[in-house]
Amino acid sequence: QSALTQPASVSGSPGQSITISCTGTSSDVGGYNYVSWYQQHPGKAPKLMIYEVSNRPSGVSNRFSGSKSGNTASLTISGLQAEDEADYYCSSYTSSSTLNYVFGTGTKVTVL
Amino acid sequence: EVQLVESGGGLVQPGGSLRLSCAASGFTFSSYEMNWVRQAPGKGLEWVSYISSSGSTIYYADSVKGRFTISRDNAKNSLYLQMNSLRAEDTAVYYCARDLRYSYGFDYWGQGTLVTVSS
Secondary structure, eight states, X not given: OOOBBOOSEEEEOTTOOEEEEEEOOTTTTTTOSOEXXXXXXTTSOOEEEEBTTXXXXXXXXXXXXXXXXXXXXXXXXXXXXXXXXXXXXEEEEOOOTTOSEEEBOOEEEEEO | OOEEEEEOOEEEOXXXXXXXXXXXXXXXXXXXXXXXXXXXXXXXXXXXXXXXXXXXOEEEOTTTTTTXXXXXXXXXXXXXXXXXXXXXXXXXXXXXXXXXXXXXXXXXXOOOEEEEEOO
């Protein structure tokens, strides 16, 4: 089972919008609406930002939104802020018999 | 407030064993499925193992199958990971993570415990 594919880095200026893609297969991203996104600041534990493709947990800013088309999911951060600079990982439930979840390769978001 | 606190990490020689613990509080532990997720230094996240709320259903990543054992004690609100035959590539921060209720994903994470496998 390979990791989901994400761009290594994405950058944007404060106030801009950026989108991070997460590409998998029909056995994971494309087959289920169980894509989630996590934000991780250096030295900290990951934090859930989006679940079930587009749902935000309580307390997460509405500047974060998620979507999916086919085998590719996307996370959009609008109104980019300095505090959004972090690593972002997607994850999906998978139907692989030996694996429950697969993570993406991770994307470093830089606020210019 | 939901809290997950891992412990038990440390330095171990290749081929050695280690048992990680995760103490849960602030929620009804016995009602939630739980996972272990790891992150090698400077690398991405890797799902390691899952256990159902009752402990009756367990899954492992291929990379640890046959060497790691996940378990839980609902009376003690605790999750465990017994790691045997450790290899250098098992070096990572290990997080316990709570499964979303009635869905898939991880809604709460512990702060992690570092396991270093080296001679």
